[in-house]
Amino acid sequence: MDTATHFAMGFGLAGLAHLDPVVAASPGLAEAVMLGTVIGSQAPDLDGLTRLRGSAFYIRHHRGASHSLPALFGWTLAVFLLVQAISPQQHWPHLLGWTFLAVFLHIFVDLFNAYGTQGLSPFSKKWIAFNLIFIFDPLIFALHLAGFLLWMAGANPGPLFFTIYLFLAVYYYLRYKSHRRTTELVRKAIGASGEYTILPTFFGNQWTFVVKTDSHWYVGEVNGGETVVLDTFVRKPESDLIARAKQNPKVQAFLSFTRYAHVEVREHHFGYEVRWFDLRYRARNADKNHYMLVAVVCLDKAYRQLDSFVGWIHRGEEQLAKKLNPEKEVQIN
Secondary structure (H helix, E strand, O other): OOHHHHHHHHHHHHHHHHHOHHHHOOHHHHHHHHHHHHHHHHHHHHHHHHHHHOHHHHHHHOOOHHHOHHHHHHHHHHHHHHHHHHOOOOOHHHHHHHHHHHHHHHHHHHHHOOOOEOOOOOOOOOOEOOOOOOOOOHHHHHHHHHHHHHHHOOOOHHHHHHHHHHHHHHHHHHHHHHHHHHHHHHHHHHOOOOEEEEEEOOOOOEEEEEEEOOOEEEEEEEEOOEEEEEEEEEOOOOOHHHHHHOOOHHHHHHHHHOOOEEEEEEEEOOEEEEEEEEOOOEOOOOOOOOEOEEEEEEEEOOOOEEEEEEEEOOOOHHHHHHHOOOOOOOOOO
C-alpha cells in the first residue's frame, strides 16, 4: 500500500486497541500504543532509503529483507524499544502486542498489490503478489478517514474500527472473487494455455492483465467485463547480444524483481540498445511502447557496454533519452 494508507492504518489500529480493556483504562498507555502503531505501520518502508544508493539497489532490495519474516520481529522490537524509551509503560506487553500487529499488518497488506514483497525471505527470494488491491485503494482510505472523523465526534473507537476492519475483510474477499471471475474472462478471450496474471487498477471495475504463452506476451485490460488486448509481443530466443547485456548489474537487479520482463533490441549508429520493460506497468493513454519500469543497456558494435539505466520513466522516450549517453567515451559496466 501507499504511505498515506499505511499511516491511516496505524491510527486505525490505535483506535481498535481500545477493545483492549487495559489500553482503554489507561490514557498514557493508549497514547503510547498510538505511537507504536503509527510508527510500526511505517517502519518496513524505511527501506526507501535504499534509493540513496541508486535505482538498481532500490529495485533489488525494496520490500525485500525489510518485509521478511525476521524483519517482522526486528521492526517490532525496534519500535517497541523506541516508544518504551520515550514513554515507559508498566503494562508493556500490551504495547508490544499492538506494535507487533501494526508491523504485521503493513507487511501483510503489501502482499495484495501488484508490486508484492519477498515475504518468505530468507527461506525464499520469490516475490509474492496476490494482485487484488491497487497500491492506493480509495475505499480503504475513505473508510479510515470516516472512522477518524467519527472518533473525533465522540464515537467509541474500539467497536468503530472493529466494524471497519470486518467490512474490509469482506471487501478483500469480494476482490478475490472478482479477480477469479476476471481471470476466467481473460482465459476465454485469449484462448491459449499459459501464465495469466490479472492486476488491479485504481478503478474497482477495471483490471489489467499480462499473459505469457510459449510464443507470445499479451497485455491488455478488462473494463466492465469487456476484454481488450492492447499489446502483443513475440517471445524470441536469447541472442548473444542480449546475453552480453544481461551481464550488466542494473539489468540483473531488474530481472531479480520481475517475471514479466520483455526484451527488445534496437539498432543505432553507435551500436545497439537492449531494453527490458516490465509489462505490468504500461502507461495509460500513452504510446504503446511506453512501459514505465525499464532496464536499458547501450552497446557498441563489438558488444561492449557504453551506458545503462534502470528505473521508472513516466514521460516516455524523451525522459529516457536524458538518462542515457551511449556516445560518451567512458565505459560503464
